[in-house]
Amino acid sequence: MKAKRYLPLLALLPAAALAAPNDQLQSLRTQIVALQLDHTLDLSKQQAQALLPLLKSAKAQVDAFQAQQAAAEPALASALNQAVSDLRSTGAVSPSTAQAVNAARPSRQALHDQLRSTWQQAQQLLTPAQHDAIRSTRFGVPPDATSTPAAGGPHRGPGRHFMLMHAALSDAFIALVQARAG
Numbered sequence: 001m002k003a004k005r006y007l008p009l010l011a012l013l014p015a016a017a018l019a020a021p022n023d024q025l026q027s028l029r030t031q032i033v034a035l036q037l038d039h040t041l042d043l044s045k046q047q048a049q050a051l052l053p054l055l056k057s058a059k060a061q062v063d064a065f066q067a068q069q070a071a072a073e074p075a076l077a078s079a080l081n082q083a084v085s086d087l088r089s090t091g092a093v094s095p096s097t098a099q100a101v102n103a104a105r106p107s108r109q110a111l112h113d114q115l116r117s118t119w120q121q122a123q124q125l126l127t128p129a130q131h132d133a134i135r136s137t138r139f140g141v142p143p144d145a146t147s148t149p150a151a152g153g154p155h156r157g158p159g160r161h162f163m164l165m166h167a168a169l170s171d172a173f174i175a176l177v178q179a180r181a182g
Contacts, residue, residue, distance in 0.1 A: 033139045033163060034173035038180075040137045041130050048180035050125050055177060058118040059169045061111055068106040076104040115165065122168070139163060 043051065079100040083093045093101075123131070139160075167173055 029140065030167055030170045031172045032141050033167035034170050034176060036137065036139050037134075037164065037167050037173060038176040040133045041126070043177065043180050045180060045182055047125050048177045049182075051122055052174070052177050052181050054118050054122055055169060055174050058115055059174065061114050062169055065106065065108070065111045072104050072106055076101065079104045119165065134164070139167075 041047075079097060082097045083101060086093045086097050126134075140163075
């Protein structure tokens with residue numbers, strides 16, 4: 001009877017495997033969106049000079065968070081292995097194991113708050129025409145059927161916001177902004 005509880009999880013495995021593109025593909029997608037964002041914004045020299053320190057600071061914070069995550073991986077792996085053991089033996093994760101998993105994960109709240117603040121500051125540097133241009137541009141090449149606004153894809157909603165933030169903090173976009181800043 002316990003095996004039936006795990007069957008729905010098996011359905012998720014192929015989707016998870018397909019959702020993880022290799023590094024080269026991810027890099028190319030990021031470069032494409034960074035170039036599209038640069039062309040869409042067409043920043044003035046003054047805007048680029050004001051935006052550059054915001055981007056560099058936010059990128060440094062993301063890099064520091066990623067280093068924290070990497071350092072926490074052994075403790076998280078240990079806690080997750082214990083969760084697997086708990087589930088196999090009792091069918092549930094013990095409260096102490098759940099607490100260990102939560103303790104092993106670095107908190108994202110400070111990073112989230114900083115990125116939100118940076119995003120708001122960056123938006124204040126843009127003109128209404130630039131805001132409209134961002135809203136109306138479809139990023140990515142080519143947008144597939146699942147990425148249309150009607151399909152709930154990344155061209156609208158939180159996926160789009162994440163995609164733009166990821167591109168804006170990429171080395172590719174920062175280099176483009178730096179070139180515009182002179």
